[in-house]
Amino acid sequence: MxxxxxxxxxxxxxxxxxxxxxxxxxxxxxxxxxxxxxxxxxxxxxxxxxxxxxxxxxxxxxxxxxxxxxxxxxxxxxxxxxxxxxxxxxxxxxxxxxxxxxxxxxxxxxxxxxxxxGLAEARLGAARGVADSVMVMIGTGIAAALVSSGQPIAGARQMAGEIGHAPVYPDGEPCACGQIGCLETYASAAAIARRYRAMGGEGSPGAAEIATRLGRDPVADRVWADAVQALSISLTSVTMLLDPAVIVIGGGLADADVVLLEPLRAALAARLAWREPPPIRRAELxxxxxxxxxxxxxxxxxxxxxxxxxxxxxxxx
Ligand SMILES: [Zn+2]
Incomplete structure (x- = not known):
């Protein structure tokens, strides 16, 4: 008081x-x-x-x-x-x-x-109890909160954590931001929906609906696998740069839960040859x-x- x-x-x-x-x-x-x-x-x-x-x-x-x-x-x-x-x-x-x-x-x-x-997840949510964590928000776009020693890192120009615009494929698809092959071009909810349509998928479903078609729709499978691979490339860099105790996935795409997180855990583990991957958890708040x-x-x-x-x-x- x-x-x-x-x-x-x-x-x-x-x-x-x-x-x-x-x-x-x-x-x-x-x-x-x-x-x-x-x-x-x-x-x-x-x-x-x-x-x-x-x-x-x-x-x-x-x-x-x-x-x-x-x-x-x-x-x-x-x-x-x-x-x-x-x-x-x-x-x-x-x-x-x-x-x-x-x-x-x-x-x-x-x-x-x-x-x-990210600060709230670090204090009260999926990353509570650890000092170093990363929360990746995947919705229309993708951005991350980098929490180091309990504090989110803002950066010199308040732009830290813009991993959605860190390229994963240097010769990849153009991003709306003007760069080439950004993570967001493959793995945001909007990108998943856009790529599904562009590859001849049926109708104009959103990412959540596409997730329900996995295993019975080859276009859905391919788009989803591309998103998971792109995310795993980014999370490999995040792991090497920051050594987070936990990676938290939030935003609308996190609602896909195990359909996203299980293949993502496997893909990150496959990319890391000489260290354990940090656990990947769904945001709780x-x-x-x-x-x-x-x-x-x-x-x-x-x-x-x-x-x-x-x-x-x-x-x-
Ligand atoms: Zn971009």
Whole structure:
């Protein structure tokens, strides 16, 4: 307990490419209220106005005024709170953190979406109890949180962990980013769906549906095997560079679970000749992870970062 007043509550906000998620989280890591709202395809100032209204609605549900906000967004520069680039939101150099702090009149701690989710998995999820871990988020794109000695690595330009755009095949397929043979071109959920169609697969299924066709659809088998091999090449480099105790797979494609993780474990083990592969686990916190990570950032901003070290996975719900 801090001082004589009640233990503080924070507002956690996760700005995604298509929706906002938010929660009021107390000092024990418990979610007191939560909400989600679509961005409705708005961009620029219009999406900020929607975000303001979304945050205000959640604040109205708080019994006591939250002490701080933890705010995460794609493309976030954690040093300034500005969004460097978020294509779906139409933000480039947008001062999201400072603007929301001014609007709400409370301190705002900002974080990068994937790194913040990785922090939560490291504290409370599939990588709890180890100091060094990597979480790879596989959804529309691919990015990783590199956690070293308990802290996510941001890098000199806040770009650490962009393994989706580290090439795996130097003479491979062009990536939307302008490079050749990026991991994301083969192994993101969007790439799996796109390559299945391009190879003459039946219909226009998403990656989750393609996963259900394995073993009875040769196109599905081939696309899936390509994704697994591309991921195993990247994870071999990750293992050699960082020596993580655990590799966690999160994002939408992790829902494929054993259909993805079992062949991926085998492929990584096959590539590593002289060391044991790190265990590969599915993320445990799902979409909650980003919000819990945002709450951790907010408590840190208040000088109360040690509070979250006492949270337990069962308490933080
Ligand atoms: Zn790329």
């Amino acid at each position: 801090i001082g004589a007043g009640p233990a503080p509550v924070v507002l956690a906000v996760d700005v995604g490419g298509t929706s906002f998620k938010g929660a009021l989280i107390d000092a024990a890591g418990r979610t007191l209220a939560s909400d989600t709202a679509p961005t409705r395809g708005e961009v620029g100032e219009a999406v900020f106005a929607r975000l303001e209204a979304f945050a205000a609605r959640l604040l109205e549900r708080a019994e006591a005024r939250p002490a701080a906000v933890g705010l995460i967004s794609p493309g976030m520069d954690e040093a300034t709170g500005h969004v460097m680039f978020a294509a779906n939101l139409g933000w480039r150099g947008f001062p999201l953190g400072p603007r929301l702090a001014a609007r709400l009149g409370m301190p705002v701690a900002t974080g990068h979406d994937v790194r913040t989710a 799902g979409a909650r992870g980003a919000l819990l990570g945002a709450a951790i950032l907010a408590f840190r901003r208040l000088g109360l970062g040690s509070i979250a070290e006492r949270w337990t996975p069962s308490g933080a719900v």
